Amino acid sequence: MVDISTSISGTTLPNVFFNASGVWCQHEDELQAMVESHSGALITKSATLAPRQGNPSPRYLPLPLGSISSMGLPNEGYEYYLRYACSFNYSRTKPLFISLSGLSLGDSVKMVEAFVAADLPCMLEINFSCPNVPGKPQLGYDFEAMDAALATLAPLIKKPFGIKLPPFFDIAHFDLVAAVCQKYSNLAFLTCVNSIGNGLAIDFETETALIKPKDGYGGLSGAMILNTALANVNAFYRRLPDKQIIGVGGVASGKEAFLHILAGASAVQIGTQLMEEGPAVFERLNKELAEIMAAKGYNTIEDFRGRLKTL
């Protein structure tokens, strides 16, 4: 029997798959569907201090090779997700991750303090990479601001936690970001990658942008970002042997999940494919990954994780 379980900072997931924050996780009914699915964990929508409606629609559209979206951080406010985390049945379900995305460092501090005070077994994923709030550049591309945020948040959180990073496109940036991450010992995992920010999709016939917010600019996800995601997973896996990488980007079948793990990922999140297929995707992915591993003679994900060969 092939074993597709994993563990993230000491917490066991029955399988490597869960949702990418933002998909199937804003409201309690969606989170319940994630609990009932065959996912190995679940994560909540990135929370801000106050509830937000997000950007005007249309704000998500599937494309031939993935999707474009500019949701604008719609969420119920951190107190909603804190209440959810307080009522979550940790021993009977699966690991719960909470995504936080303060619009300022002060907001992030307040949210983190509330979760720390509640002393829950959920894990925090701090989102440094929302590309879709009009007028707000993302923290992930300002390395000094990211360092300052981690210097404030890591000691407050105390326990192991993670950050969600944007994709990087330059070797020098991989080096710089890895050097920042290396400074914080309880920064346990990096989730790579968020959507590729500010793409533009245009309808050829009507000569019109496909989504409404920001004159049509939005984050690119799905198949078209697989190779960028694999490079980021592998770049940080190589540079940060003491930390874990959660891979996200372009996973639609067991094959892409296998590639993420081969590149170094310890778990794999699903975004666009979950949007398109719904939570039934997890049963299929479990089966496909297990079949690939069986065919290749791997019994556990540690048999091949990070074992990418180069020429």
Ligand code: RRO
């Ligand atoms: O809500 C969004 O528009 C959003 C967020 Br917070 C994020 O981190 N990544 C993304 O593609 N969209």
